[in-house]
Amino acid sequence: DSGVTQTPKHLITATGQRVTLRCSPRSGDLSVYWYQQSLDQGLQFLIQYYNGEERAKGNILERFSAQQFPDLHSELNLSSLELGDSALYFCASSVGGLNTEAFFGQGTRLTVV
Amino acid sequence: TQLLEQSPQFLSIQEGENLTVYCNSSSVFSSLQWYRQEPGEGPVLLVTVVTGGEVKKLKRLTFQFGDARKDSSLHITAAQPGDTGLYLCARAPGSNTGKLIFGQGTTLQVKP
DSSP, rough: OOOOOOEEEEEEEEEOOOOEEEEEETOOOOOOEEEEEEEETTTHHHEETTTTTTEOOOOOOOOOEEEEOOOOOOEEESOOGGGGGOOOEEEEEEETTTTTOOEEOEEEEEEEE | OOEEEEEESSEEEETTOOEEEEOOSSOOOOOOEEEEEETTSSSEEEEEETTTOOOEEEEEEEEEEESSSSSEEEEEEEGGGGOEEEEEEEEOOSSOOOOEEEEEOEEEEEEE
16 A cells, blocks of 8 residues: 555546546655646656646646645646546655655546546 | 656566566656556565665566666566556656656466
């Protein structure tokens, strides 16, 4: 158990819909990262929050947004969903900074039909 | 984008065999991490290598960081079915963030 909790584990939704994925980081970790894993693109960094503020951004689509709340949990919002958004979405947390170990949750498997 | 190229992409071997997985980049990086991911789980950190030429051992796994810090390898001795999984190398490109850039991964299947 990594200590990072993601909900839900599985999500099936229709094209055009909006979903929210939730992540609770390890106790004490200030950084939360979101990654997308698909068969063709591999594991891709989406966005990082550190203590409530956006720290780094990857190839995150404009239809996607995230936030980190005062209790440090984070949510990833995906809207106007397309078939190609079907993927595993992972949240990871760390104390922050370079070379610190990232602990990954079990992921949310999103299927868009 | 400073890519990490992993090879091979897929590897299917018999229990007891040895194997090596490679991670290469055209750029120098300050450190490199290796992760293993099992089906239905998130990646788990195996090791971080920092110094050029560094060798780290984790039981039957040996990790090496190239002298020029552009490449790394993971060698598994006497592979076991429990080694089956996706092996990912990753680097942190920035100084003010712990975000990771991952290679495409090597899927290893060890048959009993």
